[in-house]
C-alpha cells in the first residue's frame with residue numbers, strides 16, 4: 001500500500017523540507033522502504049537546493065502543465081529514494097495547474113511505500129491543493145503561538161476534506177520554548193509525535209547538502225528523526241551491531 005503524506009505548516013520556514021528529507025532518508029535507509037519526495041512548493045521550491053542538485057530536465061512543473069508524467073519527472077537520489085523536483089525557474093510557473101496534483105498522484109500508487117509531499121506554507125491556493133492531495137497530513141510547527149495558531153486554520157481545511165492529521169512535529173525546540181508539547185497538544189487536539197531540537201548539525205547538513213541523519217547520525221536531531229519515523233511507521237528502529245554494543249555499555 002502506498003501512503004501519501006502531506007508535510008504541511010501554517011507558517012513558513014518551520015522545517016517542512018528538513019523534516020521531509022530526513023524522514024524520507026530514514027525510511028529509505030533504516031527501514032528499506034521505497035520513498036518518493038515531491039517538491040510541491042512550486043513557487044518557492046527548495047528541495048533540490050537542499051539536496052545539492054540544481055538542474056533537472058523534467059520537473060513537477062511539466063507534469064502539472066500536462067507535458068510529462070510523474071515517472072518522467074522522478075530521479076533516483078539514493079537507494080530506495082527518488083525525488084520529483086519542482087523547477088527553480090520562475091519562467092516555468094506559467095501554465096502550471098497545482099489543482100491537478102491530486103489526480104496526477106494516482107500515477108504513483110503502487111510505485112512506492114511512501115510518497116511525501118513537501119508543501120508550501122500557509123493556506124494559499126498552492127498549499128491548499130497540497131493539503132487536499134495527501135491521504136494523510138503531518139504538521140510541522142515551531143514552539144511559537146503564531147506557528148501553532150496557523151496550523152489550526154489548516155486543520156479546519158483538511159477536516160472539510162475528511163483527512164485526519166497523523167500528528168505534529170515540534171521542530172527547533174530549545175530549553176526556552178514559548179509553548180510546551182502539552183500546550184500544543186491542547187491547542188491543536190493533535191498528538192505531538194516528536195520534538196526535534198534546534199541543532200547546529202541541521203544547519204551544517206544544509207551547507208553540506210546531506211541530510212543530517214546521514215551526515216551526523218548520532219546528533220540529537222538525527223535521533224529524533226529516527227524516533228519520528230519509527231512512530232509514523234509503527235515499527236522499532238533496527239539497531240546495527242555497533243549501536244547494540246554501544247547501547248549495552250550505556251546501561252552500566
Ligand SMILES: Nc1ncnc2c1ncn2[C@@H]1O[C@H](COP(=O)(O)OP(=O)(O)OP(=O)(O)O)[C@@H](O)[C@H]1O
Pocket residue numbers: 009011012013014015016017018019041044046119120121171172173196197198199200202203206221
Ligand atoms: N531542527 C533544526 N535545527 C536547526 N535548524 C533547523 C532545524 N530545522 C530546520 N532548520 C533550519 O531552518 C531553516 C528553514 O527550514 P526549512 O527550509 O526546512 O523550512 P520550511 O518549512 O520547509 O520552509 P518554507 O516554508 O520556506 O518551505 C533552514 O535553514 C533549516 O536548516
Ligand SMILES: [Mg+2]
Pocket residue numbers: 016017018041046118119
Ligand atoms: Mg520548504
